[in-house]
Amino acid sequence: MLLLPTRLLFAFAGMGAAISFSGCATMDSSDAGPLAPVRGVVIDAGHGGNPPEASREECWGAIASSGFKEKNGTLAVARKLRSLLSQQGYGVVLTRDSDRFVSLEERAAVASRPEHRDWVFVSIHFNRSHRKQRATKLSAAYRQPRGFEIYVMPRRGGRSTVGARASSGYATVNDSRPSNLALARCIAERLDAIPGTTNRGIKEAWFVVLRSCPIPAVLIEAGFLSNPEEGARIATEAYQEKLARAIADGIRDYAARASVYAADSTSTRGRS
Numbered sequence: 001m002l003l004l005p006t007r008l009l010f011a012f013a014g015m016g017a018a019i020s021f022s023g024c025a026t027m028d029s030s031d032a033g034p035l036a037p038v039r040g041v042v043i044d045a046g047h048g049g050n051p052p053e054a055s056r057e058e059c060w061g062a063i064a065s066s067g068f069k070e071k072n073g074t075l076a077v078a079r080k081l082r083s084l085l086s087q088q089g090y091g092v093v094l095t096r097d098s099d100r101f102v103s104l105e106e107r108a109a110v111a112s113r114p115e116h117r118d119w120v121f122v123s124i125h126f127n128r129s130h131r132k133q134r135a136t137k138l139s140a141a142y143r144q145p146r147g148f149e150i151y152v153m154p155r156r157g158g159r160s161t162v163g164a165r166a167s168s169g170y171a172t173v174n175d176s177r178p179s180n181l182a183l184a185r186c187i188a189e190r191l192d193a194i195p196g197t198t199n200r201g202i203k204e205a206w207f208v209v210l211r212s213c214p215i216p217a218v219l220i221e222a223g224f225l226s227n228p229e230e231g232a233r234i235a236t237e238a239y240q241e242k243l244a245r246a247i248a249d250g251i252r253d254y255a256a257r258a259s260v261y262a263a264d265s266t267s268t269r270g271r272s
C-alpha cells in the first residue's frame, strides 16, 4: 500500500481516477502510440527494511491479518519475476534484493541509468483498505475490497498536473504516456486471467517512482492484503508465482507489440 507521507510518495494526485480499459490484444497502434523495444526490466519491490530507517508504513507497507507484510510479498514476486524474465532473455535489475529500505528517489535513479534507456520499470505493491471489518469473518472477505489495480502517470495537462508540480518539488521526467498505458493494459490483461482475481482497472497517480522514471513505468497494486481471503492467497508461494508469471507474460506481450512497431517503423523508413 502506498500510504506514505505525500512528501515521499506521491506529490499529490488524481488518485483513484480509473481510466478506460481495453486489453493488450485489442490495442491498436493509435492506442499504443510509438512503443520502444524492450531490452530489460527494472523490477521495484515496494517497501523494505525496518524502522527507524523510515516509518513502519514506509518499511513494511500493508500487513495482512496473519501478520504477513507487504514488503515480503513484493520481494518474493520481484524475485520470481526476475527469474522468469531472465530465462526469456531480458536484462533484469531489482531496486532491492534484500529486506532493506530504499528511498523512492533511489528506486527511480536505478531506472534513470543510461544503460536502462530501452527498459521498462515495474513497481510491485499490495494494497490495503481502511474499511472497518464488521460482522463475521466469513462476510468480511466479501465486504473488503479485493483485486488488482495498475497505476500510470496522469495524462499531460490532466486535472492534477498544476497542483502536483507546484506542491511537490519533484521534477516530472516521465514522458512515456502511451507506453505507460500500453504496458499497464498488457499486464492487466494477464493478471485478469488469473482465476479469482478482480480487475479494478488502470488508474492515474503522481507517484514519485512513476513520475521520476524516464522510461515506461507502471505501479501494480497486485491485491488487497486487508481482504482476508485475498490476503491469505497473496502470502502463498503458489499465488506469488502466478502473479509473477502474469506480470512476465504481460511484459512480453507489450514487448512483442513494441518490436512489431519498431519493425514497422524501420521498414517504413526504409521505403521512404
Ligand SMILES: [Zn+2]
Pocket (backbone or CB within 6 Å): 001, 002, 003, 046, 047, 061, 062, 070, 125, 126
Ligand atoms: Zn505499497
